[in-house]
Amino acid sequence: MIHIQHKDQFGAKLGMWLFLFTELMLFGGLFLLYAIYLRRYPAEFSVGGAQLNWKLGTLNTVILLTSSLLAAMSLTAIQRGASKLAQRLIGGTLLCAAGFMTVKYLEWSSKIGHGIYPGSEHIKTLPAGESLFFSLYYLSTGIHGLHVLIGAGLLGWICTKISGGSVSASDYGLLENGALYWHLVDLIWIFIFPLYYLML
Amino acid sequence: MTSPATTDSSFWNDTGKSGLSSWILSTDHKRIGLLYFYSTLGFFLVGVVLGVLLRLELIAPGRTIMGAETYNALFTVHGVTMIFLFILPGFPGGFGNLVMPIQIGARDVAFPRLNLLSWWLYMGGAVTVLLSLFTGGGPPDTGWTFYVPFSARTGTNVTLALLGVFIIGFSAILTGMNFITTIHRLRAEGMTWGRLPLFTWSLYATAWVQILATPILAITLVLVMAERTLGTGLFDPSRGGDPLMYQHLFWIYSHPAVYIMILPAMGVISDIIPVFSRKPIFGYKMIAFSSLAIAAAGSLVWGHHMFTSGMSDTAVLVFSFLTFIVAIPSAIKVFNWVATLYKGSISLEAPMLFALSFILLFSIGGLSGLILGAAATDIHVHDTHFVVGHFHYVMFGGTGFAFFAAMHYWLPKFYGRRYAEKPAIWGWSLMFIGFNIMYFTMQLLGMKGMPRRYYDYLPEFARLNLVATVGSWILVAGLLIVLINLFRGLRSGARFEGNPWGGATLEWSIPTPPPTENFIEEPLVTHGPYDFTAACNGINRCDIIKD
Numbered sequence: 001m002i003h004i005q006h007k008d009q010f011g012a013k014l015g016m017w018l019f020l021f022t023e024l025m026l027f028g029g030l031f032l033l034y035a036i037y038l039r040r041y042p043a044e045f046s047v048g049g050a051q052l053n054w055k056l057g058t059l060n061t062v063i064l065l066t067s068s069l070l071a072a073m074s075l076t077a078i079q080r081g082a083s084k085l086a087q088r089l090i091g092g093t094l095l096c097a098a099g100f101m102t103v104k105y106l107e108w109s110s111k112i113g114h115g116i117y118p119g120s121e122h123i124k125t126l127p128a129g130e131s132l133f134f135s136l137y138y139l140s141t142g143i144h145g146l147h148v149l150i151g152a153g154l155l156g157w158i159c160t161k162i163s164g165g166s167v168s169a170s171d172y173g174l175l176e177n178g179a180l181y182w183h184l185v186d187l188i189w190i191f192i193f194p195l196y197y198l199m200l
Numbered sequence: 201m202t203s204p205a206t207t208d209s210s211f212w213n214d215t216g217k218s219g220l221s222s223w224i225l226s227t228d229h230k231r232i233g234l235l236y237f238y239s240t241l242g243f244f245l246v247g248v249v250l251g252v253l254l255r256l257e258l259i260a261p262g263r264t265i266m267g268a269e270t271y272n273a274l275f276t277v278h279g280v281t282m283i284f285l286f287i288l289p290g291f292p293g294g295f296g297n298l299v300m301p302i303q304i305g306a307r308d309v310a311f312p313r314l315n316l317l318s319w320w321l322y323m324g325g326a327v328t329v330l331l332s333l334f335t336g337g338g339p340p341d342t343g344w345t346f347y348v349p350f351s352a353r354t355g356t357n358v359t360l361a362l363l364g365v366f367i368i369g370f371s372a373i374l375t376g377m378n379f380i381t382t383i384h385r386l387r388a389e390g391m392t393w394g395r396l397p398l399f400t401w402s403l404y405a406t407a408w409v410q411i412l413a414t415p416i417l418a419i420t421l422v423l424v425m426a427e428r429t430l431g432t433g434l435f436d437p438s439r440g441g442d443p444l445m446y447q448h449l450f451w452i453y454s455h456p457a458v459y460i461m462i463l464p465a466m467g468v469i470s471d472i473i474p475v476f477s478r479k480p481i482f483g484y485k486m487i488a489f490s491s492l493a494i495a496a497a498g499s500l501v502w503g504h505h506m507f508t509s510g511m512s513d514t515a516v517l518v519f520s521f522l523t524f525i526v527a528i529p530s531a532i533k534v535f536n537w538v539a540t541l542y543k544g545s546i547s548l549e550a551p552m553l554f555a556l557s558f559i560l561l562f563s564i565g566g567l568s569g570l571i572l573g574a575a576a577t578d579i580h581v582h583d584t585h586f587v588v589g590h591f592h593y594v595m596f597g598g599t600g601f602a603f604f605a606a607m608h609y610w611l612p613k614f615y616g617r618r619y620a621e622k623p624a625i626w627g628w629s630l631m632f633i634g635f636n637i638m639y640f641t642m643q644l645l646g647m648k649g650m651p652r653r654y655y656d657y658l659p660e661f662a663r664l665n666l667v668a669t670v671g672s673w674i675l676v677a678g679l680l681i682v683l684i685n686l687f688r689g690l691r692s693g694a695r696f697e698g699n700p701w702g703g704a705t706l707e708w709s710i711p712t713p714p715p716t717e718n719f720i721e722e723p724l725v726t727h728g729p730y731d732f733t734a735a736c737n738g739i740n741r742c743d744i745i746k747d
Binding site for chain 2: 008010011012014015018019021022023024025026027028029030032033036037040041044118119124127128129131132135136138139143
């Protein structure tokens, strides 16, 4: 009989990194379309971009960066054996996630209130490039928002694992991977924010 | 299932769970491998039936057994089934799972539960695709490429089919992640990168393509679904979108995807040829390197599917040039296989016959690919039966025949029983003859200008179409003989013990069928995968059994 192998933390992290590559490629498709259509419709894109609320965008950027900091701190906490603190810090991350989604909801509902959403009567009257801009905006922020929800669910689940004791100072690989995923969600937003809210 | 020749410690007697749940909830890579194998093989047979029906419709001009709309749905479902349900998951999921962990001396893959999840996702995706055939507006009629604007507008059930393919893509990503991590982390002591069997090398290259290319398909499918359900208009010219962007995104995935299909097949061939030539592989390093080179260069050639789509001439030239670059690592493999055969002690058993026919069929397919890759000739044969013939030479003559080679080479190892040699050779001969009659004729038809994807054609194409259809019957007859003989043999054939083929890779050093734990003792690898002399001097049995 082969002795049962110890948990391969390095392998688990390698797997997570590979998965993060796939996420980059997924969003890469959207960024590619953004680049091509921006080149084709620069004027329409800047009209569209001007209609986005950069203040709310900035607020969400701050919220997400804070959440990432809290996730990183929670990892340090668990490495030092402070399980309770780690849980509270994850709680903070989850609050940030909720805050982010709330702001996103406000942004979207105000846009939708103005009749700006894919397939609306109003958007059909806009110039072609502008409707493309908003389609890309909804798809990018929507799929990103979905990742925020998935990441928050993941961290919440890991939080229960900490209470159960299966994630602890001696075995924190799961939290490390959860935090890695959360940083990815953050990273994608770091690209979405300037592209849609600032540079147009 | 079947009743293999088991011993107490064999993985067939895995304890703990019983009946169906001991399979569909098992995390043993061998059981998951067999789950994958039988599910993909099942879909392969569905695809074969559809293919035969398509050929039957084309036996004579005009409507023969079905009308235009049925024909459209049928070739779409044939393509989607064969590509997404059989050939993409078939090799990595089936033989990759069965053999790769053993080849590197590991007990299992790095993430066994994730491995089971990827099979479940695959089945979930497959069921979703099947559901799309019988619900909503009926089976999709877009072709497996789902080109916009038609796929965004047709009333058939494209959205559900896309969702199914999306889920299957997720499963492929998980398999890729799992295999890369496994190969990096779980190699046994002494299993250096230079001693990795070439099948494992090819899976490693494949896994990278799965990881990096599949997400692009995922986002593209999501965009088409959004186009259909939300009206995002990203590919709709009337809204400023560009259908060409869909083609780019689709082929950024789907061209590398054909290397997901062919690379593991080349890996199997690289493992089989030296064993049945009783001679170490020629150019091990170059074959391993060329797998990576194909994976890398193959990711940069997608534009050759779009020469007539209205790209700029510069883009056409660049993509044409890059396409020719991919031919180099492919040719390196072919030359190395042939050089391995040279002065070898060749044993023409079933796995070897399939492997040798692979070399020929893949070469014909590859060379006809260059006719398509050259912009000038492509414009003449674009969207004709030449493309269909080319694709089937590479995918069926290549990957399909390699899949059959792998079945005859490895399945006896896992069942402890073997097939009868003579019927296997008869079946193989019929397959090989029927295959060439059918697909070579298709290439001729294409040269003469018969377009693809039409249920009808001009009367001057009638004779060759008749020939091709007769070829399809011969092919299927051979296929049936081979499969019946193989599975009858695995159930009740002669015992298969030890190392009858005389292989030097690790899977031949363990008991037959393999124990649940794979290795009785942790293996220490002291020689390369094709070092037959060292393998015989070591602990392995190398008695070559002849019938």
